[in-house]
Every structure is written in C-alpha cells, then in structure tokens.
Amino acid sequence: MIEWSDKYSVNVAIIDKEHKGFINLVNRVTVMKQHNYSQKEVEDILSELVKFAKEHFEMEETYMSTFKYPDYLLHYNEHLNFSLHMIIYNNQVINGEYKIMDELHKYLQEWVAYHIHITDKKYTKCFNKNGLK
Numbered sequence: 001m002i003e004w005s006d007k008y009s010v011n012v013a014i015i016d017k018e019h020k021g022f023i024n025l026v027n028r029v030t031v032m033k034q035h036n037y038s039q040k041e042v043e044d045i046l047s048e049l050v051k052f053a054k055e056h057f058e059m060e061e062t063y064m065s066t067f068k069y070p071d072y073l074l075h076y077n078e079h080l081n082f083s084l085h086m087i088i089y090n091n092q093v094i095n096g097e098y099k100i101m102d103e104l105h106k107y108l109q110e111w112v113a114y115h116i117h118i119t120d121k122k123y124t125k126c127f128n129k130n131g132l133k
Ligand SMILES: [Fe+2]
Pocket: 060, 075, 079, 115, 119, 120
C-alpha cells in the first residue's frame, strides 16, 4: 500500500488533493489483487482510472499551458502514455482477458514513483510563481 507523504506534494493544494485520490485508487488495485476479483470489478476500477486521468490531466495541462511551462510537451507525453495504457488494459478486459491486475498494478506503482514523485514536482516552481498554491 502506498501512504501519502509530503514527499509527493507538489505544493498546490487542489493537485495534492487529486493525487491523494489517485493513490487511493492505486491502493484499491493492491487490495483487489490480493483477492478473487470479477471482470466487472476490473472494468469498474479501470473506468474510474480513465475518468480520473482525463479530468486530472486536463487540469494540469491547462495550468501548464496558461503558465507557459517550458516542459509542457514532455509532461503531456507522459500523460498520453498513461491514457494509452488504460485504453490497452480496457480493451484486454473487454475481450475477456481480465487477468491484467499484476501488470496494471505494476504500471500504477511506477506512475506514482516516477510521474507523481518526479515529473509532477518539476512544475511546482512555475505554478507557485504564477500564484497557484
Ligand atoms: Fe502530471
């Protein structure tokens, strides 16, 4: 299980709040993985992840473009990569191959370690400088 800690903070309250919500979703996947789960449960968690990603990425991208964040494109590519992964997992589940939880779980853990913990934190200075805290 991943526990929220200040090391993940991007120093923007609304974004930290959403990242906490995301970590909760990742932890749900961890719990699911330890039990028997149905195709429906996998479909549900995937659709929540897709919904989260769409709304959350849009928010970050809007701020990045408004504040002319120099690494926007690099950051955007990572978001795109996440969305593509969710589409691929979704397709596998729809096709009945719903035993994707190990792979999904690994991908989400890596996302927290590399995207939230490293990539997202890079915009802190720019966002704070523009008055977003
Ligand atoms: Fe991001």
